[in-house]
Amino acid sequence: MSAPPGKARFSKAVYARPRSLVDVKSHFCPGCHHGTIHKIVAECIDRYGLREKTIGVACVGCSVFLYDYIDVDVVESPHGRAPAVATGVKRAQPDKFVFTYQGDGDLAAIGTSEIIHAANRGENLSVIFVNNTTYGMTGGQMAPTTMLGQKTSTTPYGRDFRGDGYPIRMAELLAGLEGTAYSARVAVSTPAQIRKSKEAVRKAFEMQINGMGLSIVEFLSTCPTNWGMKPLDAQKRVLGEMSEYFPLGVFKERVQADFA
Amino acid sequence: MGDSVTATGRIEIDFERCKACELCVPACPKVCIGMGTAINRQGYASAVFERPDDCTGCAICAETCPDACILVWR
Amino acid sequence: MSALAAPPSKRLLKGNEAICLGAVAAGCRHYYGYPITPQNDIPEYMAAHLPALGGTFLQAESEVATINMMLGTSASGKRVMTSSSGPGISLMQEGLSYMAGSELPAVIVNISRSGPGLGGIAPSQGDYFQAVKGGGHGGYRLIVLAPHSVQEMYALTMLAFDLADKYRTPAMILGDAIVGQMKEPFVASPYDPASTVEKPWALTGCAGRERLNVKSLHLKDNEIEVHNWRLHEKYERIRKDETRAEPYMLDGATIAIVAFGTAARVGKTAIQWARKEGIAAGMLRPITLFPFPRREVFELARKVDVLLVIEMNTGQMVEDVRQSTPLHDRIAFLGKPCAMPTPEEILERIRLLAGRKV
The missing domain is CATH 3.40.50.920 (Rossmann fold)
Structure with missing residues (x-):
């Protein structure tokens, strides 16, 4: 085999797969942001040298396959219970790095009790929360984050607040709890957003490393398949109506630990 | 294909891993990437590195790719 | 040695306290739970004593959270216990199914009360079916031990930890308000495990080894069928070797x-x-x-x-x-x-x- 073009001149690798990202093809649909978010998480694990002391907690939904893609120990949790499982891991192994990776149905519907109380206790965990406004794995049903008017397989006429309630803003809600150390909402629909979201995950991880309490990063993500959109159009939706309702930003950032 | 004279970087797209989501195409500030026609084993027409001469090796395409199938050198 | 050689001292002890002493003697340092009558003396004892032993007592927001905290601690390779009563045990069934499927040991104490529903706080054995037939979804078994004295509350709790670890499965102590609340003369016999069990499956970070998963999801061809037969074979071994x-x-x-x-x-x-x-x-x-x-x-x-x-x-x-x-x-x-x-x-x-x- 001949060397790739330019190999002689361009030999410094400036982007390769993060060490903590398993070198396999993912099962995610084309344009799904789960892959992008996995990469960011893996990069941040690498950055702080956490791979060998990390225990990830996978939830139920498309994100359960975390254990196939992130090269760390992973325990599977029942639907919505990841913050409780992570609490059990962290209390048993306080010196380890523990994060959950949860979708919106998982964290913002069935698992609201577990995330609110883990945050309120100030559990020293990091939470990666993927909000794509739908239940992806089960076929695109209404999620707690589904936008008003959005058609899903269980809101065939569009989500109506009069019967279905409103899309829930978790990053803001959790920022209101004393135990939450860090809460931010980010997106990965532009290169600039990707860089910003990395900063947020780094901050979240640093919170845990410094023993500050629960940190959460909410990602606005696409689900092109269940939205019935091309990936580029799905990204436009994130940049448009989704970001209008779910504003990007940092809602809480603790500067000093409450407990020594 | 000889070495590009004007490029300051180079990318490689993993043909078999690409799912043709096209997110890298508008992400490239120099419009170096286009969609190909050859179908990979997953059934997707992979993105291709169409205009290597303008590549700066900025790695924005790689950061954008959800499937981590772009490698970048400078 | 001298402590062991000394004659064991007899004292009056409540059944629920005997469970706590048995758990602590067996090396359990993690307890999660949620208040419910008639077992509150167990969490109260653990709250008072586990922190001093370097352990964790955590009052969870629900029994649903409790059992999942146990899942996390068990996956970390540590001995872990909870106690509850009927309505709370019902809420734990989801987590118990996951733990059985993921083959995670734990000890669950059911100081059972009357049901169905909120029932009452009178002693009852109405949770027998729930305990011995699995309780949650998918087809599995718990090891279920039924003490009938304070001394046995102590001994069977220690045994429950050993059996749970040996077979990588949750074990339940099925008691009731009478054996939980009554006081009897009690002797704290030393903990004498039949064998110590290594836990190479525990998730402790992948330093020096390949990454490990603890999970109950099996989607690949035939995998879940094989998994079910393997669990069945384990339950048959338990039937053969552990009937008492x-x-x-x-x-x-x-x-x-x-x-x-x-x-x-x-x-x-x-x-x-x-x-x-x-x-x-x-x-x-x-x-x-x-x-x-x-x-x-x-x-x-x-x-x-x-x-x-x-x-x-x-x-x-x-x-x-x-x-x-x-x-x-x-x-x-x-x-x-x-x-x-x-x-x-x-x-x-x-x-x-x-x-x-x-």
Whole structure:
């Protein structure tokens, strides 16, 4: 085999797969942001040298396959219970790095009790929360984050607040709890957003490393398949109506630990 | 294909891993990437590195790719 | 050594406290739980004592969270316990199914109360089916131990930890308000594990090894079928090797009570009275409810005239007794749902079965 073009001149690798990202093809649909978010998480694990002391907690939904893609120990949790499982891991192994990776149905519907109380206790965990406004794995049903008017397989006429309630803003809600150390909402629909979201995950991880309490990063993500959109159009939706309702930003950032 | 004279970087797209989501195409500030026609084993027409001469090796395409199938050198 | 050589001191102790002492002696340093009557002395004891031992006591927001915290701690390779009662145990069934599927050990104490629903706080054995048939979805078993004295609350708690670790499966202590709340003379025997179990599957970070997963999801071709057969084979091994039952005054017995827990305790008094009247009564007391002592019941049924099954419910274990012997016409049942049978009414039934006038 001949060397790739330019190999002689361009030999410094400036982007390769993060060490903590398993070198396999993912099962995610084309344009799904789960892959992008996995990469960011893996990069941040690498950055702080956490791979060998990390225990990830996978939830139920498309994100359960975390254990196939992130090269760390992973325990599977029942639907919505990841913050409780992570609490059990962290209390048993306080010196380890523990994060959950949860979708919106998982964290913002069935698992609201577990995330609110883990945050309120100030559990020293990091939470990666993927909000794509739908239940992806089960076929695109209404999620707690589904936008008003959005058609899903269980809101065939569009989500109506009069019967279905409103899309829930978790990053803001959790920022209101004393135990939450860090809460931010980010997106990965532009290169600039990707860089910003990395900063947020780094901050979240640093919170845990410094023993500050629960940190959460909410990602606005696409689900092109269940939205019935091309990936580029799905990204436009994130940049448009989704970001209008779910504003990007940092809602809480603790500067000093409450407990020594 | 000889070495590009004007490029300051180079990318490689993993043909078999690409799912043709096209997110890298508008992400490239120099419009170096286009969609190909050859179908990979997953059934997707992979993105291709169409205009290597303008590549700066900025790695924005790689950061954008959800499937981590772009490698970048400078 | 000197401490062990010293004569063990006897003292009065509550059943629920004996569970705590057994857990601590067995090395359990993690307890999660949620308040519910009639078992609150267990979390209260753990809250007072575990932190000083370098352990964790955490009052969870619900039993749902409790069992999942246990899942996380168990996946970390640590011994972990909770205690609750019927309604709380129901909320734990989801997590128990995941733990059984993920093959995670843990000890769950059910100081059961009356049901269904909110029921009442009277002692009951109405949770038998839930305990021994799995309880949650998907088809699995828990190891279920049924203490009938304070001393046994202690010993069986230690055993529950050992069996849970040995077989990588959750184990349940099925008690009730009587054995939980009563005080009895108690001796803290030293913890003597049959064997220590390594946990190479524990998630401790992948330093120096490949990454590990603890999971119950199996989507690849045939994987879940293989997994189910493997679990089944494990439950069969538990049946074969871990069945425990106490024979009580069975020599020459023509009437044998089959009862567990508090019902068995009362039954023993009635047997003593019956023997004084010249009625050859005895008892087979299942200590493990899963595995149920099927062979013991089978053999006993061939020797006696009557098996009198006594339960504080309307008839649950009696189904396992029927499954254990084809001699169904020898099975009699005395049920006291949500109430403790008195020795008098048991004796009355024994007399009736013995053909005596009452």
